[in-house]
Amino acid sequence: MSEALKKKAAALDAADELRSRRALFQLGDRDEDVYLDGNSLGALPVHVPARVADVVQRQWGELRIRSWAESGWWDAPQRVGDRIAPLVGAGPGRVVVGDSTSVNVFKAVVAGARLNPGRTEIVVDATTFPTDGYLAASAARLTGCRIVAVDPGELASALGPATAVVLLNHVDFRTGRLHDLPSLTAAIQSVGALAVWDLCHSAGALPVGLDAHGVDLAVGCTYKYLNGGPGSPAYLYVAERHQRAFDSPLPGWHSHVDPFAMAPEHTPADGVARGRVGTPAILSLLALEAALEVWDGVSIDSVRAKSLALTDFFLECAESHVEGGVSGPDSPVSLVTPLAHSERGSQLALRCAKAPVVMERLIERGVVGDLRRPDVLRFGFTPLYTGFADVERAASTLARVLAEVAEDPTA
Incomplete structure (x- = not known):
């Protein structure tokens, strides 16, 4: 055999x-070597080292501060987000790259609760990756909500008029179980709540369809199936209908409508740029941008x-x-x-x-x-x-x- x-x-x-x-x-x-751990850390695309060397030696070493404009550093979070968007079924201008998955989970859950004022419960996947649970609990403390932990298979029983936002994993990190994003999103929204999906174990491995299925908010890492490298920046998806009211709990100067005004009051930028915070990690961000070319x-x-x-x-x-x-x-x-x-x-x-x-x-x-x-x-x-x-x-x-x-x- x-x-x-x-x-x-x-x-x-x-x-x-x-x-x-x-x-x-x-x-x-x-x-004879077989690498079956791309769900933890994707392999290195062969062209990335040369691209990173250019970023270090020419863009940083020679152009220095001019690279923010001349090398496109300033626009990179949205530009790289638009490269990821088709892989998760999103249109342009709906994904921004930066920070870690953990930070983006916090932004999404808090902002989701703020988009649903008057509701008092944040529902979280009881089988979730631990950090998601920790952050959801912190978001609940910040927003005055209480946490309701439930197995995704029993989600319907936990939903109701008090539900503000629901945080779920698309694929369970332990078991590899794929949850039904379309039907669960519909169930969440049927009670007036918002759906936040963690795509860490699905983006780059299977269709997601964020726009098609009407997902509200989503986050994900880029170092697994997207092969962005260890600690490569994560991404945040904000549905277009929510962008005008998206209220990030971590406003920074890069999410300001006029960053260089250095104004004492924060006035958020238009669109998905509201999801930015501070100066992005340019070296890892541009390594990710190069890595994404394997998807062309x-x-x-x-x-x-x-x-x-x-x-x-x-x-x-x-x-x-x-x-x-x-x-x-x-x-x-x-x-x-x-x-x-x-x-x-x-x-x-x-x-x-x-x-x-x-x-x-x-x-x-x-x-x-x-x-x-x-x-x-x-x-x-x-x-x-x-x-x-x-x-x-x-x-x-x-x-x-x-x-x-x-x-x-x-x-």
Whole structure:
């Protein structure tokens, strides 16, 4: 069966319309290495170092302060936002880049509550990435609201006339479960509340459709499937209908209508620039801008199709290679991610009693995934550079490691 799966992988790779994109990334010299952690940190596009060198040596080193105008530094947050916008289904002028995801979550939740005065509850995904929960709680204290934590599957029971804003993750960071953004957004808005979506684990992996589905506010990072680099700046989406009234809790001089007036009172700029705060991190922002060029000519629908094909093939290979498969009663692992395509992001999560040692040994053998303690193995599939041969190698290596660990009394 192993040879048959290798042949199938080769055929799938040959037919892959995105296969040429792999050459745009720095993935190491060893063919046997497999990088399945793009859901934590995307790979480096090969052209980015030269672009960053130009920013450092010429724009900063030679032009210095003139680069704010001559190199377009001042407009970069909106310009790069417009590069991200098509990947999340947004029109121009609705996405601004800057700050961290955490800061943008805080802006969005507080501003959302301010857009809904008189309401007293902020609903947050109970399974959310911890920072989102911390920030939602802080936003509640600031706005005089109370926090209501609820599983997304039970959201309807928590909604009502007191709900001001709801913060949800599009894809669960632990399990890879994809939540139904269109229907949940509609349910939130049906009670007069605003929907804020965290897109960290979906942008660049699957269609989002912010404008089409009438999302109010959204945030996301750029260092995962968007490959912007470690700590690359995050982004904030503000629906056009909310921009005039968007009241950021962090007004800064870069969000002022006339920044260089240095006025003592803050008068917000027009449009999505209201989401800016202070001086952006230019080096990382322009590295991100360069990285986004790998998306030129790429259809997000093609990315989604390949993502599902990759995760399906991994499961097929794992069922074949792993003793007991990934769902049988005698299996050393069990699938946490939903099987249904409509409920699956671009990662697979496997529960494993000995997950820490299994992941450690996988990485030693060149298969890089990651671990969510205490017992979840995560594998992220980045369609722009992950191939089907990578998937087969990863599954076969996983099978060998699981067998070794099962026989090792010290593991």
